Amino acid sequence: MLIGEVSRRSGVSVRMLRYYDRIGLLRPSGRSDSGYRRYETEDLRRLFRVEALRSLGLSLEQVGRALDDPGFDAARMLSELIDRRVRRIAAERELLTRLREIESSGPHSWQEALSAVDLLSGLRSGRSDERQAAALRSGITAAAPDPLIGIYLSEPEEAVAGSLRWSIARAGEAAVPTLAAHLSDPVTAVRRRAVHALGEIDGPAAADALAGALADADPSTAGLAAILLVSRDISSPGIPLSVVCAPLVRLVVAGQSDVEAAEALGSLASHSARAAGRITQELVEQLAVPDSAGRSRIVQALGEIPGDGATAVLLELADDPDEEVSRVARYLSAGRLRGDLGGAPQGRR
Incomplete structure (x- = not known):
């Protein structure tokens, strides 16, 4: 089978087939009557193996070693490929999360979008002082507090979390539905953070959410909800x-x-x-x-x-x-x- 027909049947371009030939990865082993190189059955079988290995993410060098080196460690290579793919998926998920955060901040222009990117980058900085500064200058929370709430609930530094909580409180009851949804989170620290933030938001919706947290399985979380409710002077309404x-x-x-x-x-x-x-x-x-x-x-x-x-x-x-x-x-x-x-x-x- 000549190179043009191999290309049509396999979907591999003629240019790529010639490149495989040049680097020694796949060289046609036959010749036509006119002297043109011809792919035999075994060559086609090797081509399919090359493409299968490439689809797993192996480089061309690794493909050649896998096919020609008897000592090639397939198990180790598969482990490395899995680790690499996991890291890539994590990076893609992080990018998707950032894009959704930017979208939820409701930018009406690229300038506003860039401002949101700057803010969110600061809030995700590896340095606590940069996260603190970003929290204090937050300007997107009043309209769309959800991105800030997600960062607040996972913030490891209490001082930074306090600044984020202050920013969330500026959003008022717009922040209550998202915070209330986290009152059922399986992680106790997340529920406690949500209760603390609800305690700094005025209005009946926040009070109702705190009342729901009185039944939390964690005594300190339920107790915090009670302390915050009492500070609102809840002498009457139905609790x-x-x-x-x-x-x-x-x-x-x-x-x-x-x-x-x-x-x-x-x-x-x-x-x-x-x-x-x-x-x-x-x-x-x-x-x-x-x-x-x-x-x-x-x-x-x-x-x-x-x-x-x-x-x-x-x-x-x-x-x-x-x-x-x-x-x-x-x-x-x-x-x-x-x-x-x-x-x-x-x-x-």
């Missing part, structure tokens, strides 16, 4: 007191953000005598915990609760056999009886 109270009590017992949790309980209790009584009961029920530090924290939280009920419990705990518990209870109850600590006693000064 049962027990639902907000429970994660705060768990934080106190566990010693995680217990000061903030106790203060939030005190704020909730200040709404009514009924609320104060209910929260006092919730805390008293936790005094059965075995560790002294946990019981001491519960006593300190009781010091935040206004009303005679909490005072009576503190007076009783002043005689507790645990020395640390009794010491804290005596101090708090004495202050309440003197009136030094006011109507909503503060257990910490």
Whole structure:
């Protein structure tokens, strides 16, 4: 079979076939009556192998070695090809993500698109100071906060994340749907970041999303949602007191953000005598915990609760056999009886 016919049947150009011949990768082994080189059956079989190996990503040099070198390490070459392809796919995915981020920022001109590219490049810098600067100068969030939210949720530096959170808050409730969607993320740190950002956004949609996070499986995430909700003064609309109270009590017992949790309980209790009584009961029920530090924290939280009920419990705990518990209870109850600590006693000064 002459070169033109081989080209037509194989789809390999005449130019490429001649190049294969020149470098010794595929040389026709026959001759026609007129002296032209002719491809025999074995040559065609080799051509198909060459093209098959090239389709896997091998260079022409590697193809030649694979076909002619008995010691060629096929397993190692396949491993290298897989690694190379994985890196290429990752790069393509990163490019696609960037393009979608730029698109979602809503540029109306190439100048705006270039500004978005500059901002997103800064936010993805390997240097935290450059990411911080980019976060502080963010100008795309008010209209389209989604790109910034994705970067914020994966930012390793807390200081940079704080600046990103500030930028996201500027978007207002436009950022709530995306943040709320991440409240079901399997990664606890991502859910906690989303809760924190929601806490800095005003409006009922953000409050509703935070209320949903009260049931988070992670106690610190649920507790953070409760603290942020209480800071909004959620005394009325449809969130049962027990639902907000429970994660705060768990934080106190566990010693995680217990000061903030106790203060939030005190704020909730200040709404009514009924609320104060209910929260006092919730805390008293936790005094059965075995560790002294946990019981001491519960006593300190009781010091935040206004009303005679909490005072009576503190007076009783002043005689507790645990020395640390009794010491804290005596101090708090004495202050309440003197009136030094006011109507909503503060257990910490």
